[in-house]
Amino acid sequence: MDNETTSDSVMQGSISFPDAKNTPKIRVGIMLKSVHLPAWFYSILDSIATSDYATLELVISPQTAQQKTSYPDNLRANPKPFFYSAYMELENHLLRREPDAFAPMDAQKLLQNVPKIELHIRKNTDSDWIEKEDVEKIREYQLDVILPYGWGLLKGDILDAARYGLWSYYHDDTTVQRGGPPGFWATFERRGERGAILQVLTEDVDKGMVIYRSSFPCYTFCVSKNNNHCFLRSSLFVPRLLKRLYNEGENAFFSILKEENKDVEFYDTVFYTTPSNLKFLTAFIHHTYRIGVEVLRYQFIQQQWMLMYDLRDQISTSFWRFKKILPPKDRFWTDPHICFKDDTYYIFIEECIYKQNKGHISVIEMQQSGKYSDPVLVLDEPFHLSYPHVFDHNGTFYMIPETSQANSINLYQCTDFPTTWKHQATLMDSVNAVDSTILFHKNKWWLFTNISEPKGTFNYNELFLFYSDNLMSNNWHSHPMNPVLSDVKRARSAGKIFEQQGILYRPSQCGVPLYGYGVKLNEIVTLTENDYREREIAFIEPKWDKKVQGVHTFCHENRLTMIDGYYDRFFLRG
Numbered sequence: 001m002d003n004e005t006t007s008d009s010v011m012q013g014s015i016s017f018p019d020a021k022n023t024p025k026i027r028v029g030i031m032l033k034s035v036h037l038p039a040w041f042y043s044i045l046d047s048i049a050t051s052d053y054a055t056l057e058l059v060i061s062p063q064t065a066q067q068k069t070s071y072p073d074n075l076r077a078n079p080k081p082f083f084y085s086a087y088m089e090l091e092n093h094l095l096r097r098e099p100d101a102f103a104p105m106d107a108q109k110l111l112q113n114v115p116k117i118e119l120h121i122r123k124n125t126d127s128d129w130i131e132k133e134d135v136e137k138i139r140e141y142q143l144d145v146i147l148p149y150g151w152g153l154l155k156g157d158i159l160d161a162a163r164y165g166l167w168s169y170y171h172d173d174t175t176v177q178r179g180g181p182p183g184f185w186a187t188f189e190r191r192g193e194r195g196a197i198l199q200v201l202t203e204d205v206d207k208g209m210v211i212y213r214s215s216f217p218c219y220t221f222c223v224s225k226n227n228n229h230c231f232l233r234s235s236l237f238v239p240r241l242l243k244r245l246y247n248e249g250e251n252a253f254f255s256i257l258k259e260e261n262k263d264v265e266f267y268d269t270v271f272y273t274t275p276s277n278l279k280f281l282t283a284f285i286h287h288t289y290r291i292g293v294e295v296l297r298y299q300f301i302q303q304q305w306m307l308m309y310d311l312r313d314q315i316s317t318s319f320w321r322f323k324k325i326l327p328p329k330d331r332f333w334t335d336p337h338i339c340f341k342d343d344t345y346y347i348f349i350e351e352c353i354y355k356q357n358k359g360h361i362s363v364i365e366m367q368q369s370g371k372y373s374d375p376v377l378v379l380d381e382p383f384h385l386s387y388p389h390v391f392d393h394n395g396t397f398y399m400i401p402e403t404s405q406a407n408s409i410n411l412y413q414c415t416d417f418p419t420t421w422k423h424q425a426t427l428m429d430s431v432n433a434v435d436s437t438i439l440f441h442k443n444k445w446w447l448f449t450n451i452s453e454p455k456g457t458f459n460y461n462e463l464f465l466f467y468s469d470n471l472m473s474n475n476w477h478s479h480p481m482n483p484v485l486s487d488v489k490r491a492r493s494a495g496k497i498f499e500q501q502g503i504l505y506r507p508s509q510c511g512v513p514l515y516g517y518g519v520k521l522n523e524i525v526t527l528t529e530n531d532y533r534e535r536e537i538a539f540i541e542p543k544w545d546k547k548v549q550g551v552h553t554f555c556h557e558n559r560l561t562m563i564d565g566y567y568d569r570f571f572l573r574g
Helices: 039-049 071-077 082-094 132-139 184-188 223-234 237-248 250-260 277-300
Strands: 026-032 036-038 054-062 104-106 116-119 121-123 127-130 145-149 153-155 167-170 193-200 210-217 301-311 323-325 331-341 344-353 358-366 376-379 386-393 396-402 408-416 420-429 433-441 444-451 462-468 498-500 503-510 518-527 532-540 554-557 560-570
Touching: 026 237, 036 039, 039 054, 039 104, 039 223, 039 237, 054 237, 082 223, 082 277, 116 132, 145 167, 167 237, 184 223, 184 277, 193 223, 193 237, 210 223, 210 237, 237 250, 277 301, 331 386, 331 554, 331 560, 344 386, 376 420, 386 433, 396 420, 396 433, 433 503, 498 554, 503 532
Parallel strands: 026 054, 026 145, 054 116, 127 153, 301 331
Antiparallel strands: 036 104, 121 127, 167 193, 193 210, 301 323, 301 560, 331 344, 344 358, 358 376, 386 396, 396 408, 408 420, 433 444, 444 462, 498 503, 503 518, 518 532, 554 560
């Protein structure tokens, strides 16, 4: 809770799996200036070394070892960004990150049995140039992919030294920012979103084929926290892509990429650079002011979620017609899910009393006239509950509420509708998942959920898909395209998947510029065991009422269309 650039995931076409016994592993070379690596990049090498789809075949390094310079030496050499450098040092020192994407790791043992080549490097003004005879030595290893780390811009023959080129990271959203430093301007300009890409390097650094694109939330206060999440998440890009390349084969893999890269990407903003002392001070004053305002707002303003509904023969699309169901001041109501039974609507919601700071599931009964009852508690656990996804199968009602605090996805069965529910099965254990949504389609169960992967990252900007023939299974099959979406603007589920005129629609949350901002409706174009595609068809933003600040759930059943929304109200914290 985007455009049809669909998932940042590359796999938008059907997948054919080769025979693993006859398929050679992807041969990977690494360009390193030092074996001392940050944890995020070390984890990439470790994943490759222990995988069944790729191997580490060559380490490429300069003849002269890179001399590690101290922080004071860097400042003496380049005093212009003194304040920026000092600020980042202070953030990194004061703010604990767990896990830490930049924790120092020694890759010497990991790479001890991998062949090594030392190169002559010619340093140009803006690039590292590798001599042609050295490139020919690299070609002898018949590499499929080369991963550079810690190098400057690479140009010349080295770009063609591997079959599929050099795969390089850029840790920001190239549609919004080019240049650097990573995460700084996204945080200080309070964008609410940042991205990362993996691309095939070309002579023009901005024109390389994008092979993976992801976007995630951006903390408004802390650069290092933003970077930690971004680099942790991006450590999964290379392993995911290598595995897909291995499974699909070259033709299918790159034909899809070419299709996704066919549109021209314009860039009409300034080229960002490390701020000079004056620019940093200006940005820092604005940044500090915004933080002060947010802290002040927190002391006096409370977000209160409410419900809104409309009854008519078709899906209601004019939100100014919706009537509000307002909760008492001591709680909020959100995440409505509707069941229609015996001419009555049963609206299951998350109800959270502020002082308890823990949600439970309640139900509201509504008549066809629009008359409704007060909420009645129907499910409570020692841990937080929300997003009561309720569905009917063969006359039995089931619920999958969000139980991320329990690190599991749990299925409940209704034994006395609508008030009595019992735990029936744990569909997945040891998983930090939110807003799990079930669809029974073509005699198969499909489970859509958002998972935090790896540990320490957000759990709502990547959508994972699983399938099973048995609802009660605790061994769901992971879809080969997982994650099928990696985009904070539409990955997280926002309600039950519903069908209209033979078309399946998946509501999703748009978490930009703030969590809970809007809802997107996506048409599910393809849903098979090998392929998943969807396209955005509508974007619901909270513009019809000046008091409504956000909306993050959409549901429709029979004649009732329902959403939630929040508004700011005065609230003095104790």
